[in-house]
Amino acid sequence: MLKVLKPGLYSTIQDLGRFGHRDIGVPISGAMDVESVKKANMLLENDENAAVIEITMTGPTLLFDTTSYICLSGAHIVATLNNQPIDNYTVLKVEKGDILSYGRLETGFRGYLAIKGGFQSKKVLDSHSLFFPVTKSARLKDGDEIPYKETLSYEPKISEIKIEEHFEKNTLKVYKGPEFSLLSDGQLMEIFAKPYTVSKENNRMAYQLSELITGHSHSMLTSGTLPGTVQLTPAGRMIILMKDGQTTGGYPRILQLSEESISVLAQKKYGDELKFKLV
Amino acid sequence: MKSYPISIKPFGERAVLVEWPEKVSESILADILDFMDAFKELEIPGWEMSVAYNSLTMVYNQDHIDFEETKNMILECHEKQAKSKTERIQHLWTLPVCYDLEFGMDIEEASKTLGLSVKELIEQHTSHQYVVYGIGFLPGFMYLGGLPTSLEIPRRAEPRLKVQKGSVGLASKQTGIYPQDSPGGWNIIGNCPINLFDPTKKDPCFVKVGDKIQFESISKAEYKLHKIEGEVGIYEPEKVVLNA
Numbered sequence: 001m002l003k004v005l006k007p008g009l010y011s012t013i014q015d016l017g018r019f020g021h022r023d024i025g026v027p028i029s030g031a032m033d034v035e036s037v038k039k040a041n042m043l044l045e046n047d048e049n050a051a052v053i054e055i056t057m058t059g060p061t062l063l064f065d066t067t068s069y070i071c072l073s074g075a076h077i078v079a080t081l082n083n084q085p086i087d088n089y090t091v092l093k094v095e096k097g098d099i100l101s102y103g104r105l106e107t108g109f110r111g112y113l114a115i116k117g118g119f120q121s122k123k124v125l126d127s128h129s130l131f132f133p134v135t136k137s138a139r140l141k142d143g144d145e146i147p148y149k150e151t152l153s154y155e156p157k158i159s160e161i162k163i164e165e166h167f168e169k170n171t172l173k174v175y176k177g178p179e180f181s182l183l184s185d186g187q188l189m190e191i192f193a194k195p196y197t198v199s200k201e202n203n204r205m206a207y208q209l210s211e212l213i214t215g216h217s218h219s220m221l222t223s224g225t226l227p228g229t230v231q232l233t234p235a236g237r238m239i240i241l242m243k244d245g246q247t248t249g250g251y252p253r254i255l256q257l258s259e260e261s262i263s264v265l266a267q268k269k270y271g272d273e274l275k276f277k278l279v
Numbered sequence: 280m281k282s283y284p285i286s287i288k289p290f291g292e293r294a295v296l297v298e299w300p301e302k303v304s305e306s307i308l309a310d311i312l313d314f315m316d317a318f319k320e321l322e323i324p325g326w327e328m329s330v331a332y333n334s335l336t337m338v339y340n341q342d343h344i345d346f347e348e349t350k351n352m353i354l355e356c357h358e359k360q361a362k363s364k365t366e367r368i369q370h371l372w373t374l375p376v377c378y379d380l381e382f383g384m385d386i387e388e389a390s391k392t393l394g395l396s397v398k399e400l401i402e403q404h405t406s407h408q409y410v411v412y413g414i415g416f417l418p419g420f421m422y423l424g425g426l427p428t429s430l431e432i433p434r435r436a437e438p439r440l441k442v443q444k445g446s447v448g449l450a451s452k453q454t455g456i457y458p459q460d461s462p463g464g465w466n467i468i469g470n471c472p473i474n475l476f477d478p479t480k481k482d483p484c485f486v487k488v489g490d491k492i493q494f495e496s497i498s499k500a501e502y503k504l505h506k507i508e509g510e511v512g513i514y515e516p517e518k519v520v521l522n523a
Contacts (some may be wrong), residue, residue, distance in 0.1 A: 223334045226336070247329060248413060249420075
């Protein structure tokens with residue numbers, strides 16, 4: 001078991017997501033920054049869908065009670081194992097009584113803790129990902145215990161890698177959304193010629209951008225939305241839906257982020273700047 | 280029956296949006312459901328489909344897709360669908376609602392705005408059958424069509440930060456039930472004691488798109504009884520097969 005001594009700001013269990021239930025309104029959920037999760041699971045030679053812990057800005061304090069191997073990835077958050085500093089993308093052995101704790105956030109916004117074999121928490125609707133009320137809790141809290149398998153010895157094929165961090169990018173690659181054609185030349189200029197900043201309203205459901213563009217008065221019937229869908233409100237606010245985002249919406253869907261760009265945006269926080277690029 | 284024309288748009292790297300004429304209509308919905316049945320018969324694993332009024336979002340979970348190839352596959356399936364119609368079982372569900380002021384905190388004000396008595400509002404709300412045009416927004420949230428114009432009322436000027444699970448609301452052309460606690464701007468006129476989304480069940484949401492809903496007014500005592508029955512898992516909402 002991994003015991004949560006302190007939960008951090010917003011720590012959750014995530015795999016790649018909950019597929020096959022959008023017809024009853026269940027969001028996909030899953031890790032926000034899939035790119036970082038895949039790399040950590042790859043180093044541990046796990047299934048790419050193995051469950052990890054997603055850490056947001058301020059990390060948790062965690063106690064291991066069984067021997068296994070871990071790998072951190074994603075945002076650079078100062079981390080220590082029994083007070084010894086440890087690096088991202090390095091396979092490390094943990095033993096009973098070891099304590100993983102986190103300090104200052106350096107770059108990015110979301111970090112990941114992967115473990116050999118993946119965390120073995122209960123699946124609900126085919127996924128480990130926490131999403132209330134599909135799962136009983138929305139995030140980890142003090143005293144939670146998350147099961148994992150014992151691995152006494154493991155020789156990784158690759159024990160550490162140097163990564164070119166995708167979250168240092170600030171350009172989001174976008175496709176035309178279903179209502180792209182509603183945009184005027186003026187609105188297109190605004191969207192693609194100017195940088196935008198992430199507002200305080202940013203979480204696993206959606207990222208709202210601070211700057212408004214020219215609004216619209218188009219009303220449409222509610223229709224499907226996906227992670228990465230950029231909605232435009234009548235007031236001219238752009239809202240980018242993320243992994244826990246609702247499955248339907250009534251605002252024009254002007255753009256759709258590439259999947260890689262969802263991972264890029266997942267590492268942005270309040271005040272960070274970004275640009276759109278049409279592909 | 281001749282099917283409606285469709286248009287197909289790319290929607291990111293692994294999805295497409297299929298659109299029917301932009302109208303809220305039962306025959307368009309039937310055409311969408313026929314298409315879905317025909318597509319399911321192709322038995323291609325990995326496709327998820329969700330309906331909302333006149334559109335169908337189709338997502339391929341396994342990989343990125345080639346838009347032209349997918350579009351052709353969909354058009355071909357839509358061509359064939361008219362020839363081989365499958366019989367669909369659709370239900371009319373009777374869902375109990377307690378319109379007591381304890382739950383329906385906006386019912387008096389809504390009645391005044393609509394120029395009805397509370398009793399008349401309840402009578403009108405319970406005397407219509409509403410079509411389920413989609414499930415989305417929240418797990419188990421039904422988009423219902425067919426609200427009489429006499430019950431059309433604007434959203435509240437300020438949304439509430441917390442609307443209680445089960446709340447039944449009115450907002451412009453829509454009526455619906457909040458399947459969980461949620462922020463919301465609808466005018467709340469009652470509460471339905473039935474759990475509309477239960478992830479522990481094999482079928483977490485018993486209502487399907489294309490089904491119909493009719494509300495039935497119940498007392499506070501019946502509400503409490505159904506709530507307890509629901510919690511211990513012995514309450515089944517009343518249903519009849521529509522197209523038997």
